[in-house]
Amino acid sequence: MKLDFDTRAKPGQKWYIALGMEGSANKIGIGIIKQPIGDPSNPENRSIILSNIRDTYNAPPGQGFMPRDVARHHRNWVVRIVAKAISEAKIEINEINCICFTQGPGMGAPLQSVVIAARTLSLMWKIPLIGVNHCVGHIEMGREVTGANNPVVLYVSGGNTQVIAYSRQRYRIFGETLDIAVGNCLDRFARVLKISNSPSPGYNIEQLAKKGGKFIELPYTVKGMDLSMSGILEFIEELTRRQNEKIEDLCYSLQECLFAMLVEITERAMAHVNSNQVLIVGGVGCNERLQEMMNIMVKDRNGYVYATDERFCIDNGVMIAQAGILEYRMGGNCQIEDSVCSQKFRTDEVFVKWRE
Amino acid sequence: MSSAIPFREIEVPVYKKYKAVCFLASNVKNCQEIKENLIKANKDYDYGFLNAKNVVSLEQLYSGFYKTVMSQHDGNMKSRTLHTELIYSLSPFKNIMDCLNKFGISKDSNSILIVKIVESETLNNYFIKTQQENLKSIIDGEFLEITDDSLQEITDIKALEKNYKLKIRSTKLENNWPSISRNLVSITHLKGL
Amino acid sequence: MSKEIIERVEKILPDFDLKLVSQGAEALVFVTEKHPYLPKDIKPAGLTNVNNFIVKYRPRKPYRHEKLDLQITKSRTAGEAKLLYKLDSLNIKAPKLIALDAINGIIWMEFLGFRLPNGNFSSLKNWLWFIEKKGESEAIGQLAKDVMRLVGYAIAELHLNEIVHGDLTSSNIVLVKESETEEKYSVALIDFGLSSYSNLVEDKAVDIYVLERALVSTHPQFSELYNEWLLEGYHSLYSEKKKINAWRDVERRLAAVRLRGRKRSMLG
Numbered sequence: 001m002k003l004d005f006d007t008r009a010k011p012g013q014k015w016y017i018a019l020g021m022e023g024s025a026n027k028i029g030i031g032i033i034k035q036p037i038g039d040p041s042n043p044e045n046r047s048i049i050l051s052n053i054r055d056t057y058n059a060p061p062g063q064g065f066m067p068r069d070v071a072r073h074h075r076n077w078v079v080r081i082v083a084k085a086i087s088e089a090k091i092e093i094n095e096i097n098c099i100c101f102t103q104g105p106g107m108g109a110p111l112q113s114v115v116i117a118a119r120t121l122s123l124m125w126k127i128p129l130i131g132v133n134h135c136v137g138h139i140e141m142g143r144e145v146t147g148a149n150n151p152v153v154l155y156v157s158g159g160n161t162q163v164i165a166y167s168r169q170r171y172r173i174f175g176e177t178l179d180i181a182v183g184n185c186l187d188r189f190a191r192v193l194k195i196s197n198s199p200s201p202g203y204n205i206e207q208l209a210k211k212g213g214k215f216i217e218l219p220y221t222v223k224g225m226d227l228s229m230s231g232i233l234e235f236i237e238e239l240t241r242r243q244n245e246k247i248e249d250l251c252y253s254l255q256e257c258l259f260a261m262l263v264e265i266t267e268r269a270m271a272h273v274n275s276n277q278v279l280i281v282g283g284v285g286c287n288e289r290l291q292e293m294m295n296i297m298v299k300d301r302n303g304y305v306y307a308t309d310e311r312f313c314i315d316n317g318v319m320i321a322q323a324g325i326l327e328y329r330m331g332g333n334c335q336i337e338d339s340v341c342s343q344k345f346r347t348d349e350v351f352v353k354w355r356e
Numbered sequence: 357m358s359s360a361i362p363f364r365e366i367e368v369p370v371y372k373k374y375k376a377v378c379f380l381a382s383n384v385k386n387c388q389e390i391k392e393n394l395i396k397a398n399k400d401y402d403y404g405f406l407n408a409k410n411v412v413s414l415e416q417l418y419s420g421f422y423k424t425v426m427s428q429h430d431g432n433m434k435s436r437t438l439h440t441e442l443i444y445s446l447s448p449f450k451n452i453m454d455c456l457n458k459f460g461i462s463k464d465s466n467s468i469l470i471v472k473i474v475e476s477e478t479l480n481n482y483f484i485k486t487q488q489e490n491l492k493s494i495i496d497g498e499f500l501e502i503t504d505d506s507l508q509e510i511t512d513i514k515a516l517e518k519n520y521k522l523k524i525r526s527t528k529l530e531n532n533w534p535s536i537s538r539n540l541v542s543i544t545h546l547k548g549l
Numbered sequence: 550m551s552k553e554i555i556e557r558v559e560k561i562l563p564d565f566d567l568k569l570v571s572q573g574a575e576a577l578v579f580v581t582e583k584h585p586y587l588p589k590d591i592k593p594a595g596l597t598n599v600n601n602f603i604v605k606y607r608p609r610k611p612y613r614h615e616k617l618d619l620q621i622t623k624s625r626t627a628g629e630a631k632l633l634y635k636l637d638s639l640n641i642k643a644p645k646l647i648a649l650d651a652i653n654g655i656i657w658m659e660f661l662g663f664r665l666p667n668g669n670f671s672s673l674k675n676w677l678w679f680i681e682k683k684g685e686s687e688a689i690g691q692l693a694k695d696v697m698r699l700v701g702y703a704i705a706e707l708h709l710n711e712i713v714h715g716d717l718t719s720s721n722i723v724l725v726k727e728s729e730t731e732e733k734y735s736v737a738l739i740d741f742g743l744s745s746y747s748n749l750v751e752d753k754a755v756d757i758y759v760l761e762r763a764l765v766s767t768h769p770q771f772s773e774l775y776n777e778w779l780l781e782g783y784h785s786l787y788s789e790k791k792k793i794n795a796w797r798d799v800e801r802r803l804a805a806v807r808l809r810g811r812k813r814s815m816l817g
Contacts, residue, residue, distance in 0.1 A: 260613035271574035296612040368586035422586040534594035549627040
């Protein structure tokens, strides 16, 4: 079956332009991309990023962000960021083919504040809406940026921890967390330590871990392809309260333990689907130690690790535009009444029309 | 009676540093005396003395030796000497004193397995001969060939059931020596884990 | 990569002439003719094969901290060995434990299975392929039906003892010869590396579902019948043990799992 990506192209049209709007967690990101007509998997038809603007809401040290505060933040910023993205992209509004927004998964209130903006723009400018699954956005952006064609995907962020592999037009979840996400585990530990949430709690833990070196035994809870992290968090919180260990060593050991679990389930999935490529996406994917461990594992399998930098690892609007433009080109069109957001929106619910 | 008493030499691949030479004696009359000398650490009594009623097969004995030399190799020994470690490895008890009392020799033991573990280069014909002579002088009993049959003759099923918490009588294990041996071998390998 | 790992295991077990049988993400499986500690004149008791032994090796994973690696290797190796002993005690057909070196991640176990007339090892997968080649009447004949029912029965035995296999595929099920003259087989489950104790209906249903999926992908032509017989066998032990309600629970959950796939739904 040969896919046709250009049924919607008007005569003479050379490319598509998509505006992506992301706000499922504490970051609001608006991105604009331009994609040439023709098969997008052809390296010559790579998307061009015209703008990628983001603003992050950070809670004070020792606190997590509350959905209503984040939603207020997004509402306050959305107009300014959209305007900035459009002016930086140097495009006219009538050049935009579709407005893509995150339909889930994520936190309810922030998701809703952004979808309201997306609907408004769509009605105002008469541009079709495209709802995008946040996880699929990460995967498609990762594939686009790195050129990995069919990798096993490790998606690790504040809200998600999944090992995903593509099969028969779905991104199938091979393994995932049974309780909290890895980013959430790190964030909550940062709160216990009362370290700064800026630029991100995970980044600060990573810096402290670099100064640690003593390995403290923590529970290691891989269950088949799945993993569980709430027990580890509880355990290390208790250790921290007792104040017998240096916080650098606690950060180091927590990273070693959590990342070993992630690498292990990724390796299982690779063996299962017979792949030797790994793509790491999501905020925690920026962590250099995680990337290093993944590299060691993959080297043993004669494979390759694809990782992106913080522009794309961390939630952004461009990734929503990227997944959205593919959906749009395959005929996708989200009616206003179908544009309701969902906090639970599983990666494997999306029918991936744009891959064979 | 011929002078040489039967023995069995044990060595295993991988852990070649140590070897063992084993003897089996039944109807031993002077267990009390042997035990006292053991407690006094009399050098002539430097052996692992096992109550033979707990051992059903050569495979079980070998698995105990294997476990012992592996623990030695890995620096994982739970007791001070290789001889007590062998008794510990074969017995299902965690406490060393329990192991020695229930698996080692006691004053009312009847049949005993005597094991001497030494560095491999020490073990030669002359050494074995010395041991044979020494054992003849310190043990008042009847020396037997160590075979599965001779061991099973001595085995005390009730003691096995009690010590290893196994159900043997009126189960599929009854009179099923291969399965009983398999169970005891597994228990030995899993000891302490 | 496997070359380095094989060199490492050969260093731990010199002079054993290990032949690699299979390699997964977590472990390598070898076969050897030499017993880990018995001399040739002593045969291990209670084993179907006293001339071949399986060595399962969990290599160390260089990406994880050494201390963590040792902790994981040791506990998983010991855990699997304990489970093999447990299965033996329950009289469930599975490889029997022969020896254990938990620190190095090595389990020695019984070699189950035999060579099929075409030279392949008697895994369920190979055997089904073997009879499928002979034509449809063999592929879905009485023997195939009997074997698939035995498979279901074996899984039910596990589940009724509150154990789930965790990785059932047609490669992890082995046919064992029961007679030298006739085609009479029993069925054994192997590779308990992902097994766990569980009495959850969900885990049991997923166990069966994973095998169903594996049969569909490796034996697509007849998988529908194979899966039907498998469930008949599974059901029959539940009836024998008068656990009809437990069977209904598994049956119902299996239907749900088939609809939604392996994974439960969760927060995004």
